[in-house]
Amino acid sequence: MAKPVAMRGFARERVLEAALELFSDHGVSGTSLQMIADRLGVTKAAVYYQFHSKDDIALAVVKPVFDDIEHLLRIADTLPTTETRRSVTMGGMVELIIRHRRISSVFYGDPTVHHLLEGTDEFRVVGERLAGVLLGPDPDNATRVAISMFSAGVHGCVTDPMISELDDAELQEILLDLTKKFLEVCVPSC
Amino acid sequence: MAKPVAMRGFARERVLEAALELFSDHGVSGTSLQMIADRLGVTKAAVYYQFHSKDDIALAVVKPVFDDIEHLLRIADTLPTTETRRSVTMGGMVELIIRHRRISSVFYGDPTVHHLLEGTDEFRVVGERLAGVLLGPDPDNATRVAISMFSAGVHGCVTDPMISELDDAELQEILLDLTKKFLEVCVPSC
DNA sequence: GTCTATAAAGAGATAGAC
DNA sequence: GTCTATCTCTTTATAGAC
Numbered sequence: 001m002a003k004p005v006a007m008r009g010f011a012r013e014r015v016l017e018a019a020l021e022l023f024s025d026h027g028v029s030g031t032s033l034q035m036i037a038d039r040l041g042v043t044k045a046a047v048y049y050q051f052h053s054k055d056d057i058a059l060a061v062v063k064p065v066f067d068d069i070e071h072l073l074r075i076a077d078t079l080p081t082t083e084t085r086r087s088v089t090m091g092g093m094v095e096l097i098i099r100h101r102r103i104s105s106v107f108y109g110d111p112t113v114h115h116l117l118e119g120t121d122e123f124r125v126v127g128e129r130l131a132g133v134l135l136g137p138d139p140d141n142a143t144r145v146a147i148s149m150f151s152a153g154v155h156g157c158v159t160d161p162m163i164s165e166l167d168d169a170e171l172q173e174i175l176l177d178l179t180k181k182f183l184e185v186c187v188p189s190c
Numbered sequence: 191m192a193k194p195v196a197m198r199g200f201a202r203e204r205v206l207e208a209a210l211e212l213f214s215d216h217g218v219s220g221t222s223l224q225m226i227a228d229r230l231g232v233t234k235a236a237v238y239y240q241f242h243s244k245d246d247i248a249l250a251v252v253k254p255v256f257d258d259i260e261h262l263l264r265i266a267d268t269l270p271t272t273e274t275r276r277s278v279t280m281g282g283m284v285e286l287i288i289r290h291r292r293i294s295s296v297f298y299g300d301p302t303v304h305h306l307l308e309g310t311d312e313f314r315v316v317g318e319r320l321a322g323v324l325l326g327p328d329p330d331n332a333t334r335v336a337i338s339m340f341s342a343g344v345h346g347c348v349t350d351p352m353i354s355e356l357d358d359a360e361l362q363e364i365l366l367d368l369t370k371k372f373l374e375v376c377v378p379s380c
Numbered sequence: 381g382t383c384t385a386t387a388a389a390g391a392g393a394t395a396g397a398c
Numbered sequence: 399g400t401c402t403a404t405c406t407c408t409t410t411a412t413a414g415a416c
Binding site: 011042043045046049050 | 399401
Binding site for chain 2: 024025026027029030105108109110111112131141142144145146147148149150151152153154155156157160162163166170171174175177178181182184185186
């Protein structure tokens with residue numbers, strides 16, 4: 001007899017939730033399948049039933065973020081000018097990163113995950129499209145640096161312990177304001 | 191007969207150099223002593239002769255950065271106002287991070303290293319003093335977020351592959367300019 | 381100061397019982 | 399779908415020869 005639909009896939013979600021917490025505490029390389037299993041009170045074999053490898057888990061954890069980025073890029077594609085595409089994408093990224101506050105910081109800057117994403121066409125392509133929209137056509141060096149600093153800054157800031165007391169709404173308001181000012185002053189072509 | 195002074199400690203430096211390259215490619219957790227030994231063409235035991243543990247290597251790699259931060263903070267301590275202390279420290283950090291371009295990015299945001307540094311009084315204290323100078327007395331939330339974004343942004347940007355073609359001098363010029371503008375526009379108390 | 385050898389623990393992953 | 403048990407490889411780290 002099949003399990004009710006409402007129950008199906010719950011174990012998978014629990015693995016992802018536990019993995020996310022551990023990844024963000026210890027990094028992906030610093031997290032073992034044993035640690036994930038222990039946190040769930042199950043054995044490694046039970047985890048392997050849900051995912052074929054540790055890489056699979058890491059990719060499944062980040063997937064929702066890339067899905068949202070892709071959605072944002074589809075919206076940006078409908079906009080008429082380079083400038084509006086860029087500013088809408090930057091604002092959208094801020095909201096998106098805060099929505100996935102725990103996830104995005106885990107993966108931005110983690111070399112292990114970087115290599116994993118580079119080796120996964122689906123994700124690499126999204127990253128390249130995002131960079132294309134943020135940089136615009138023929139970006140000069142100052143623009144490149146400003147965009148890089150913005151991206152790293154937002155990702156890094158949302159999980160900075162110094163900031164952790166701020167709730168999502170408050171953080172988003174401040175970050176959107178900073179983003180607007182930053183864009184006006186620091187990106188030459190705006 | 192003792193080894194000539196000019197030779198002493200060279201093996202140690204070679205270990206640190208190899209470790210730095212591997213750490214920046216694979217993260218600290220993703221790098222094993224075997225990988226370090228292999229890159230040097232020696233055995234693990236030879237590495238263990240120079241350092242008692244992997245943590246020791248990681249701490250020795252970051253030490254020069256913290257030495258320079260401490261030097262910068264001593265300079266900042268001599269300045270009269272909160273604002274000059276902050277702007278001089280921010281500019282100094284930009285130069286310092288570029289000077290240690292390969293090192294600093296490895297460690298900023300790496301959870302393994304974060305825990306290691308938190309557990310080492312010498313380094314934790316420097317980090318706290320730095321945060322104190324950058325934040326100033328009684329920082330509001332917007333200042334906290336701006337400073338956090340600045341720190342993460344500079345660290346993340348210097349090793350962004352998108353930026354890697356820029357040489358140190360060019361990158362420093364752009365980053366110092368961005369820092370100045372950012373400080374004027376984004377930090378409320380300035 | 382660098383080696384071989386090895387211990388002891390933990391990693392990722394699989395097979396097969398229930 | 400979850401377990402026990404196990405395999406194989408790698409890890410950190412030490413002991414002792416040279």
